[in-house]
Amino acid sequence: MNFATIFYAEPETFARTITLLGQRVEVEATPSTYIWHHGDGTSTQTSTPGARFPAKDVIHEYTDAHVTVMPSVDVTYAARFRVNGGAWQDIPETVTISGPAGSLRIAEATAVLSGSYE
Template sequence: MLREVRRLPLPKASLSIQPSDRTLVNLDTVFSTVPPAFDRTVTILGQRVHVTGTASRYTWHFGDGATTATTGPGRPYPALDVTHRYAKADRTHRPRVDVTFTISYAVSGGPTQTLGQTITTDGVPAALTTHEAVPVLID
């Protein structure tokens, strides 16, 4: 069953970044995503199989080598569920969030079962540029 489920195109998560496409170094950048839904009925070996994927883990890749994992999708500002501070200015990073799905299935209307392994899909990379704020004295 695992091999058949792996052939199904599981959804990829897109990032929400605040601020959106540029951020300042040494300040929190907020990340979140909408949990991708997967609910499909397919035919496997002549049997109708209802397959459901539930997001159970999110692995955040910030594009500068740092990662973190959560069990939730984060929330937009002012929530600070998933944040990252970049250290170097004038860089373009490609952050993404990978989603791990727990898979449940039911064959021909029978009882729902859970697949023994999870399946992870790589997220869609975004572009994020880091900048440094420069103080200016005024009269």
């Protein structure tokens, strides 16, 4: 039996205020895209970070059991800035950060009835 494996990430928005040439500049980078590498040669792209169990926002069903895979996620950030509290301006480029791979052992479950049934 193949159970859905739940994936999720907990990325944070990056926000900084700096002084540049005497001007107050606010910069903000927000996660926008996630590429989930399942470790079995497949990947999925989403616009959400998934969520912990019992949510099943981002899932993958492995076809091979008794193997260890190394899943990871790449998070792409979109950025914007504003000067002296003015209007926000989007930065057209994005930045992708590759997350570290984690070891995941794939197991197989078999349904078994137990007890006395007459």
